[in-house]
Amino acid sequence: MGTDSASSGDDLRLFHTGEHPCGYWPERTARDLVLDPRDPRLPKFYPTALGWGFRRSGDLVYRPHCQHCQACVAVRIPVHDFRPDRGQRRCAARNAHIESRIVAAERNEEHFALYRRYLAARHRHGGMDDHSPLEFDQFLIGSWSQGRFLELRDRSDDGHGKLVAVAVTDVVPGALSAVYTFYDPDYEANGLGTLAILRQLEWAQREYRSHLYLGYWIDGHRKMDYKRRYHPLEWFDGREWRRDTLPQRG
Structure with missing residues (x-):
């Protein structure tokens, strides 16, 4: 992984992974943004990261960042x-x-x-x-x-x-x-x-x-599309949380 950027003036490092098999669409590859898992401040920063569309898996706090796909949309109720x-x-x-x-x-x-x-x-x-x-x-x-x-x-x-x-x-x-x-x-x-x-x-x-x-909603995905059934549902557009119609992304 290589360093991608610092986060909004904070010196917590952000990494960009290489391509790996997509966990949702088997014919696609994926990439993620990952907050430095070795940084001792990560537990304190995690709530803020949730508000920026990130998610936790084990000790990794990540957000999908694929070059040709924007299907994963962070959602919350x-x-x-x-x-x-x-x-x-x-x-x-x-x-x-x-x-x-x-x-x-x-x-x-x-x-x-x-x-x-x-x-x-x-x-x-x-x-x-x-x-x-x-x-x-x-x-x-x-x-x-x-x-x-x-x-x-x-x-x-x-x-x-x-x-x-x-x-x-x-x-x-x-x-x-x-x-x-x-x-x-x-x-x-x-x-x-x-x-x-x-x-x-x-x-x-x-x-x-x-x-x-609720993590990520994926339009049309048989295991992820169920999240649209919760009302109201807010989604993250990369800058702010919105409550209007969910985007259609491929």
Whole structure:
């Protein structure tokens, strides 16, 4: 990686990666802007970076910066203006027996077993399905994030409650950021991905946080286009957050 620029007068270094396979479109290559992962100030700067359209994966804070593609658009939900649509209300009602609990972002055997089951079902032969416990920690927790795990448990299963989903969530001043969600493949019909976002929004509302960051929306992508269903939805145009019609980008 080579140094690209300094960030708005701050001396935190910003790197531009080389080309690598795109994680969303297999026929494309991608490049990212990455904040210096060795800088001890990164945890403090991370909330500001979220507001600039960046995202966290492990200890890396990055933003797509592809030469011929602008498909990835950073989006967030203004928490106190959010109104669920009919489908989201049905999802919440259908899963009334699913209880949520916020716990420390620390791997245990239950979390890891669920994660492996999810990857085997959703990402078979995709390079992630053989993740080890160390890779779980590196990808979902990292060494400095102020994250939490939002556990979803089926209380109708037994007294303890079967773990059916985990939403990895970063907690920053004034906001939450949805990092990654994995769930039990047997509960596919329950819409646990949607439920996790609804429960994260409830969490943010309880704590008077202004936004829930959802990462990147990609127009027309079967795994990323769902984010347009949350209203209102703000998107980052590279300079400011907007609440008008989402852009069509290829």
